[in-house]
Amino acid sequence: MTESNSILIKDTTIISDETKKASILIVDDTIQEISTKLNKNDAEKVIDGTNKITMPGLINTHSHVAMTLLRGVGDDQSLQTWLNEYIWPKEANLNEELVYLGSKLAMAEMIKTGTTTFNDMYFYVEETAKAVDESGIRAVLGYGMIDLFDEEKMKSELKTSEQLIKSCHNTCENRIKVAVAPHAPYTCSEELLVKSKQLATKNDLKLHIHVSETKQEVEDIAKDKKETPFKYLDNIGVLDSNTIAAHGVWTTADEMNIIKEKGVSIAHNPSSNMKLASGIAPIAEYLEKGINVGIGTDGVSSNNNLDMFSEMKLTAFLQKVNLLDPRVLPTKDTFDMATKNGAKALGLNTGIIEEGKLADIILVDTLVPHMTPLRNALSNIIYSSLGTDVDTVICNGNILMENKVLKTINEQEIIQEVNERAFEL
């Protein structure tokens, strides 16, 4: 990454809580000043913000980034066939080196499409952390614990999470936070879920879990626990404002009240929910109730990319058509989900361009046909832009991409390496 103590983004169109023209001064890792009066002598490095939309880096609140290795595996299959015959057999062959490569490739993709923070759940997490260290991106990393109701497995899974906390939490200039990540209520024993929450609370960490993704899962839990998934998790004390629940597709009205009351954040994954045919999450209702909702991509083989711009557009579109009401999910609501709501879910001082916030900022090119005319910058970002319009990416005050060139990752090298090695799976 380009190391500069201070960066000035000069004369740009800023979209955040309001849209305005100004310059932004970054000192170290922080947004120090936003003003129309800054000039080029105020910083060591000056970026011309003319003809660019400058906005918070996007926050991907649910991912399994190393799954880039599985791009294109098992498309158009039923969920159980997809898992049993395609994904799980290949994941069984994963190793440290492959997870590192898949993670690094994902970071190249995320940075190129404007994501500066992601919330991940997977295996060999130290390898993903190594790629985070090198790439300069920000991440919340959890080890995906699955005990399948086996007590020995439960103990070893918790131990792996404890080790991860020690090795990675608050490392890489604080860019990495560790979360406790029990996979889901249907793959984890009650004891694992309870102990996960205790571990999270003891270390003041987020808890990241899949909840209510498919109808089948909801029916299974109803049979087994005589409860809806969120109610069950609430009964055993797992839900509070440190919980990030991925999906929340089949939530009942009672569950929504619990989610709201406990301050749980939802990570919505529209592409994954559509591609796997999981269902349409009641996002407009969540927002109406004041529930905090972020947006995620989920893993690449249920998407099949990590472009958060596509996810924003899909988030809005899917609610509109599902409710037959074009007025729901107006642009600002969608934008907030992908930025400041995501930061709130993850407990990070980012997701908004404001003095004192972490300098996680992206610049989007406007001089392309599909962003013309520029009547309304926010509208063009949500409905017209493509992830590849991102021109420059700053994370934690460091430039990770400038003029579409990655600074911290050798893009063609990682592409070539993954093309050669992914087939080992």
Add this chain to the structure above:
Amino acid sequence: MTESNSILIKDTTIISDETKKASILIVDDTIQEISTKLNKNDAEKVIDGTNKITMPGLINTHSHVAMTLLRGVGDDQSLQTWLNEYIWPKEANLNEELVYLGSKLAMAEMIKTGTTTFNDMYFYVEETAKAVDESGIRAVLGYGMIDLFDEEKMKSELKTSEQLIKSCHNTCENRIKVAVAPHAPYTCSEELLVKSKQLATKNDLKLHIHVSETKQEVEDIAKDKKETPFKYLDNIGVLDSNTIAAHGVWTTADEMNIIKEKGVSIAHNPSSNMKLASGIAPIAEYLEKGINVGIGTDGVSSNNNLDMFSEMKLTAFLQKVNLLDPRVLPTKDTFDMATKNGAKALGLNTGIIEEGKLADIILVDTLVPHMTPLRNALSNIIYSSLGTDVDTVICNGNILMENKVLKTINEQEIIQEVNERAFEL
């Protein structure tokens, strides 16, 4: 455009009815040979197809291209507010020059994102034709006739269509076909619809019309005509294999049988149907019945771009989630809709890479993170790619873009001009 009598696309991954590695020889406007044995001396111009996916140019079967001028106008409004307060007042200020500019901008956008043919309905069509001539793209152009049940208006609308046929049909090296385009059953008198069909038949032209886009429209026609929209159109003789019906969202089982029997093609517009909250068209059922379905973008202010790659992904995703079945709309079905089904709808000898077909071909870059690894080229095209991955575009045997640089349009000039002029509306 670069004029070459012969072009060789060498050593490439071709996706069409099957995926294979070969080279393609284009002579004049036609694909002359596809073989692994072609060598660089076989053509005047050689394009390196290594690390590229080569596929038919995409076919946008329903557009109003000059509406690029209205990008970002009236987002998130109810349909009637959107039309009455935003779109129609601005369209009232349209003139020849603005339609030319908006069309030219749209062609820059379409070529950059891999569209080589579009089927348009709008006003000042000769201006769009002028932009087609200059840009080298292929188009079916119709004047959008609306008489609002006024007899004088009906006559003048038909006259405008007749003039358009004379001035534009089969012009620009045959790249332009004219269609007869009565707007919709709820904006056109029965007499206009009948005479439109007569005009189309007399001149052997396609008839392009909006049908069954919104629930409201279906209810209005039920009240007025005591019929469903397709049944009404069939009763008055408008439907046959030369009819392209845009939308077809609220179609009944009886109507589907008529559509199938008469050989009508449907132009599906997933982004527009979602953004305007029109509804979810029964595409999987259409395909199951053997109905020919193409894909379109509709106008930019209900989308808000012209990226057919996004439309392909959305087409598949929307059917999967709506039917809660991830197996519907597998990749090849979606691909066919955007290519050869579109060509069939428009009656054009294109949409497939095959000897004897028109040379409308695009090359897509694979050496980008979101297209890595390249396990399955077709999957990466449908689910992973973004429109901006298109590297090279050939239409009618002419190179319109090479290495992402437009050859027939001064991109920055048209962007600047539209940014200055669009606000006149």
